[in-house]
Amino acid sequence: MLRNKFSTILFLLLLSFISCKEPTEVLVPKSDDGQVFAIDMGDSEIPYLVITTDGEIPYEPGVPARMKIYQQKKLIQEQRIDIEYRGKTSFRLSDKKSFNFETIDESGEDVDVSFFGLAEEEDWRLIGHVVNLQEKYAWDRSLIFNHVAYRLSLEIGKYASRGLFVEVEVNGEYLGVYYFCEKLKRDSERIDIKSLKPSSENISGGYILKIDKSDAGPEHDGKPLSYFMGNWEDDARYTEFNSFRSDFGISGQLLDFSPFGASYHPMLFQETYFNYEYPKAEDLTADQKTFIQNYINQFEQSLLEEPIPGQAPNYLEYIELNSFLDYFIINELCRNVDAYRISTFLTKDRDGKLAMGPVWDFNIGFDEGERIPANDWVINYNNYVGEDPWMVPFWWSKLLEDETFKQELKERWAFFRKGPLSESNIQGIIDSSVNQLIQNGAIERNYEKWDQGIGVNYEESISNLKSFLTDRISWMDSEIGSM
Secondary structure, three states, rough: HHHHHHHHHHHHHHHEEEEEEEEOOOOOOOOOOOEEEEOOOOOOOEHHHHHHEEEOOOOOOOEEEOOOEOOOEEEEEEEEEEEEOOOOOOHHOOOOOEEEEEOOOOOOEOOEEEOOOOOEEEEEEEEEEEOOOOEEEEEOOOOOOOOOOOHHHHHHHOOOEEEEEEEEEEEEEEEEEEEEEEEEOEEEOOOOOOOOOOOOOOOOOOEEEEEEEOOOHHOOOOOHHHHHOOOOHHHHHHOOOOEOOOOOOOOOOOOOOOOOOOOOOOOOHOOOOEEEEEHHHHHHOOHHHHHHHHHHHHHHHHHHHOOOOOOOOHHHHOOOOHHHHHHHHHHOOOOOOOOOOOOOOEEEEEOOOOOEEOOOOEEEEEEEOOOOOOOHEEEEEEHOOOOOOOOOOOHHHHHOHHHHHHHHHHHHHHHHHHOOOOOHHHHHHHHHHHHHHOOOOOOOOOOHHHOOOOOOHHHHHHHHHHEEEEHHHHHHHHHHOOO
């Protein structure tokens, strides 16, 4: 009885002591406008995006949201947006999702907006590197593949998506480092070609085509995320409405079977499809579709013609040669395994010729992946990967056999090597990007979120990237110099 009474007195004294103690202050990272952040960025100068959606983020179409942009915890811009997930294979494989977003006004209407000094537009991208936590792998551990490739393209004078590194928080969850960049689209400040409307009398341009996996199409709008996580069949579902097929197989032979077969049919690897990117398929007239199909066919036929000694090759009547050379140079230098066969853009301006580019999507470029040796051309992809649903068209092997193309490539490569493609300039682009990310703590924060047993050694990834580029440049010097 006495022991119980003593215990009670002791407990009351302890409780009294606790209640009289000064409360402990819990530090919460906040902005100048009172926004509570998911993490503490310290004094990081890298822009920090806080996105709050009005509901679950879909694959398509998007959901309204509000985006606040902070720098050193100070609100610098606020914008209403419409956001959705993006990507095909990357969307399905990666736990770190990427996003498309459009800028809208308070009534939900599209509105052009400038971010970080970039030209006003309504369509933007937030690209994250691929991370698969279940299978413990990550593509582009450096986080800078796209930035380096796009920057090199811009420096040789060819438009590529412009952007910068940001960190992103969505609905209170920190998602890490992203590349905030422009969507590739027709615009005077992006892909600068003339507009083409159903009423246009001159239908010679402008067109944007894309050699790529097929788009799901508007008929899939509103389907649950679970559908898009497993809709691999849609990637190879080409139709006469959304695309057209080359008349020729990947070796330049005339195809003797009908286009638009079942998804992943056995002969798909022989086919090259051109998706209508701009105008959209539903905005193209039958005459416009026929025009661009015939133009591609005439170019391909001219490329397959035997050269006549002493005469310029006929294919030059159809293409902007420098655009083909520059597309080849950037994708080969960066060893973009997806180049030529997917994520490949082509344009034709009004009264102009067919042009390659802009370059896009380098998440399995540089030293990533093992499909192609580091000492061979990406255009030789077909020699190493048998019957992939998406193979490299015959164009590039024919071009690399042509004396005119080889001579122009040699001169252009030598010219760029003295400036934008010098090793010192390339290494400088890498160093400035890496220093920015490391010094502002972004790499540490990103991999605290996304390593989770993968075992990322960031310093090693940068060392490997630099070594790869040194070796690749040396190899290309030798190969192109001996043409």
